Amino acid sequence: DSGVTQTPKHLITATGQRVTLRCSPRSGDLSVYWYQQSLDQGLQFLIQYYNGEERAKGNILERFSAQQFPDLHSELNLSSLELGDSALYFCASSVTGDGNYGYTFGSGTRLTVV
Amino acid sequence: AQSVAQPEDQVNVAEGNPLTVKCTYSVSGNPYLFWYVQYPNRGLQFLLKYITGDNLVKGSYGFEAEFNKSQTSFHLKKPSALVSDSALYFCAVRDPSGYSTLTFGKGTMLLVSP
Numbered sequence: 243d244s245g246v247t248q249t250p251k252h253l254i255t256a257t258g259q260r261v262t263l264r265c266s267p268r269s270g271d272l273s274v275y276w277y278q279q280s281l282d283q284g285l286q287f288l289i290q291y292y293n294g295e296e297r298a299k300g301n302i303l304e305r306f307s308a309q310q311f312p313d314l315h316s317e318l319n320l321s322s323l324e325l326g327d328s329a330l331y332f333c334a335s336s337v338t339g340d341g342n343y344g345y346t347f348g349s350g351t352r353l354t355v356v
Numbered sequence: 357a358q359s360v361a362q363p364e365d366q367v368n369v370a371e372g373n374p375l376t377v378k379c380t381y382s383v384s385g386n387p388y389l390f391w392y393v394q395y396p397n398r399g400l401q402f403l404l405k406y407i408t409g410d411n412l413v414k415g416s417y418g419f420e421a422e423f424n425k426s427q428t429s430f431h432l433k434k435p436s437a438l439v440s441d442s443a444l445y446f447c448a449v450r451d452p453s454g455y456s457t458l459t460f461g462k463g464t465m466l467l468v469s470p
Contacts, residue, residue, distance in 0.1 A: 244399060244401070246399070275457060277460075284460065284461075284462040284463060285400075285446065285460040285462075285463070287457055287458075287459070287460075290457055298457050300457070332399055332400070334399075334400075340450075340452070341450065341457060341458055342388055342407070342450070342452060343405075344390055344402050344405055344458075345400075345402075345458060346402070347392075347399035347400040347401070348399050349397075349398055349399045350398075350399055
């Protein structure tokens with residue numbers, strides 16, 4: 243157990259729907275990162291939050307949004323889902339906002355859009 | 357911009373033989389370099405990192421990596437492979453001279469045969 247908790251582990255939904263993925267960072271970590279992993283794109287950085295504020299943005303679609311709450315857990319919202327959004331979504335956390343000491347990853351949420 | 361290349365999609369090695377998984381990077385400043393491992397249906401696990409100092413870095417599970425600034429490489433090595441080392445390996449880089457998150461390579465699948 244890495245200390246980073248992601249729920250749900252699996253999610254199957256239909257095209258056009260909206261889902262929310264949840265992440266609780268490791269205790270003491272202030273920064274949360276979201277990544278999408280697919281066979282063709284590899285591991286793509288989506289967005290980072292640090293202590294409640296957006297810190298960096300990567301290849302995140304406009305249909306996707308995220309936030310970090312005062313208790314430091316984070317949610318990734320995916321809307322108007324398409325078949326191509328099927329992927330593994332990972333959350334990672336780090337103590338510092340720069341991640342110089344590396345990230346701790348959760349075990350991921352596997353999203354299947356049908 | 358920072359980038360990482362893992363030139364091999366797959367590396368095959370027999371158990372007991374030495375293994376090398378290659379990684380080259382591109383950053384504008386001095387790099388922070390990381391190796392992660394991913395087992396099936398699991399999140400990425402930290403193996404080792406290079407920040408500064410000795411070019412040979414030792415990490416978890418008997419793995420080590422050698423930082424070579426002139427060749428901009430950070431190859432992962434292990435003197436004697438185990439079947440249980442079979443997994444997907446990711447190299448990652450961060451340029452600490454500016455603000456940025458970790459950039460991951462596409463990953464290399466390591467298959468160790470008995």
